[in-house]
Amino acid sequence: MLFLRRIAVVFFVFTSFSAAQNSTCPLDFSVLEPFRRPKPDGATTCQYLLQGLRLLYSHHLRQTGSFLPPPESAASCWAALQSSVAGFLPRFDVRSTCGFQTPWISQGCMDITTRSQFESLIPNSSLATTAMRCNTSLESNTPCASCTQSLSAFQPYLSGPSLGNVSDCASFPSIYAAAFANSLGPTDKGTAKCLFQLDLASPTSSGANKVKVLVSSFSVLLVASVLVITAWFWYCRRKKSKLLKPRDTSLEAGTQSRLDSMSESTTLVKFSFDEIKKATNNFSRHNIIGRGGYGNVFKGALPDGTQVAFKRFKNCSAGGDANFAHEVEVIASIRHVNLLALRGYCTATTPYEGHQRIIVCDLVSNDEEGQPVSVADWAWSLVREGQTLDVVEDGMPEKGPPEVLEKYVLIAVLCSHPQLHARPTMDQVVKMLESNEFTVIAIPQRPIPLVACREEIDRSVSSSSGSGKLTSPTGYQAFSFGGDGPSGNTNTT
Missing domain, CATH: 1.20.5 (Single alpha-helices involved in coiled-coils or other helix-helix interfaces)
Structure with a gap:
């Protein structure tokens, strides 16, 4: 009798173990079928699989309220993924080629498994901002940048370790936003492109x-x-006629060496991705000095001890590397008081991080003394804060009416705008100065700096939600240009 009981226990344990090993994977891999498939090379294929898994997590979260599949289904989920890619990658082993481990597919950030656990860690104000900015079509760049910028506010509350970059803390905000903040869902064309960098395949x-x-x-x-x-x-006719004359290769040599000469005229350095990872302590969150919709800014040190800033751009592809390198070379060849000196850049493709574009700039502290300040920037900052008359020197005799002084300051700020198309012509300036009625000019916003911090981008986005222009705080009507002179409503309040 005792022997039969032992046999029954062993059979029960074996059956339970087999059932756990063969648990069905709850992820719906058919969701990935409409999306464009990668070329059969290691870097882009692993990145496609990684982003595809995150999209599947978001779809699973939207359907069930759970971020991850249960641990007992890890093996079956990997088998299902391997089966889904076998049609276009028949000899591609997902786990061995990409370095994934079996438990990673069911392990996440800080042991978060449900929607309620995630929302309990994030302030309600941040959740509300994300719901407002992400609940729209994300196909164009502006709403996509606004949505991803709001997700950067989640990172300080998700400080857990990374587990193989499959479902790490950096990806959880995008998984959550695609599932609940965006009403179109993670399988929408714009949502998949913006939050997971996945494109729909052509219908041919x-x-x-x-x-x-x-x-x-x-x-x-x-x-x-x-x-x-x-x-x-x-060739036959040419050979019979006469010998070819020596060609003048000076023009060809000059054309081929233009880009090389530009590189020689600057001290720009092309850094490797490993060098930048070492300088930023593997992009540690403690090294972040600025956040924005287009990427984060990290501080770091070069091997010689020089403190520099690294701008790491988001959502990049290898297609525009040549134009990116050329633009960086052009900017590096310019010296101006309002431009930070560029030290170098990096373009690279890695299996886990995907394609990377990074620029390296001099690090300038906000409280650093002795730095040259542009008068135009100083005046612009006062006008933006509604302190237009503070630009005028206090000791100036016979200042005149405040409305006239305010008008002169706004005209001067408009004439010093960094974008050429925003500046008025001399005829327009003369007509504005000779006008007897006190009108105030609508001044276009200045462009966001190359190394803009999160506050600057927030300020630009909030201002663009209104008129998108800077006007006087005293309430005068805006002055606009039409034809060859000023036009519009010139009544004062």
Whole structure:
């Protein structure tokens, strides 16, 4: 009898273990079918799988209220993922190639598993801001930047360790926002692109693709044959006529060396991603000195001890690296009191972080003394704070009416605007100065600096929600340009 009981216990344990091992994965992998599939290379494929898993987490959270699948279903979830990619990557092993471990798919940030646990850690004000900014279509850049900027306020409350970058604390805000803050859901085209960097695949059929390939191949072959025959006849006739004269290669050499000469004219350094990770202590959150919708700013030290700032951009792709490098070279060749000196940049693609673009600037403290300050920036800051008359020197004799002085200050600020198209012509300035009625000019907002901090971007976004322009605090009507002179309502209040 005792022997039979032991056999029954062993059978029960074995059955329970087998059931746990074969637990069905609750993630719906068919959600990923409409999205564009990556090319078969390690870096982009692992990034696609990582972002795809996060989109699946968000869809699962929206359906069930739970962030992650249960631990007993980890093996079956990996098997389901492997099966879903086998159609376009038949010899690609997900876990061994990307370095994922089996338990990671069911482990998350700070042991958070449900929506209520997540919301209990975040202030209600931050949740409300995210719900307001993210509850719209995120296809265009402006609402996407506003939404992702609001999510950066969640990070100080999610300080747990990272577990393989599959469902780490940095990804939980996007997973939550796509599930609940955005009414369109994580599978929406704009939401998937903005929060998970996933694009929908083109709807063309396979038959149409085959026809296009055949037509393109025939056209290329025909053109190549004509070119080869033409080149052969031209070569034969040229060989019979006379020897070729030496070519003047000075113009070609000059064209090829333009970009090289620009690099030589600047001291710009192209840093490796590992060098920047070491300088910022692996992008530690303690090194963050600025947050924004387009990326964070980290402080760090170069090997020689120089303190610098690293601007790490978000949502980058490798397609625009050439233009990015050229623009950085141009900016580095300019010296101006209002521009920080650029030391270098970095463009790289990593298996876990994806494509990276980083610029390295001199670090300038806000309280650093002896730094040159532009008079135009100083006047702009006073006008922006509603202290227009503080620009005028106190000891100036015969100042005149305050309305006239305020008008002169606003005209001066408008004439010194950093964007050329926002400045008036001399004829327009003369007409404004000669006008007997006190009108106030609507001044366009200045562009956000390259290393803008979170407060500057917040201020720009809040101001753009109104008129988007800077006006006088005294209540005068705005003065606008039309044709070759000023026009508009010139009545005063």
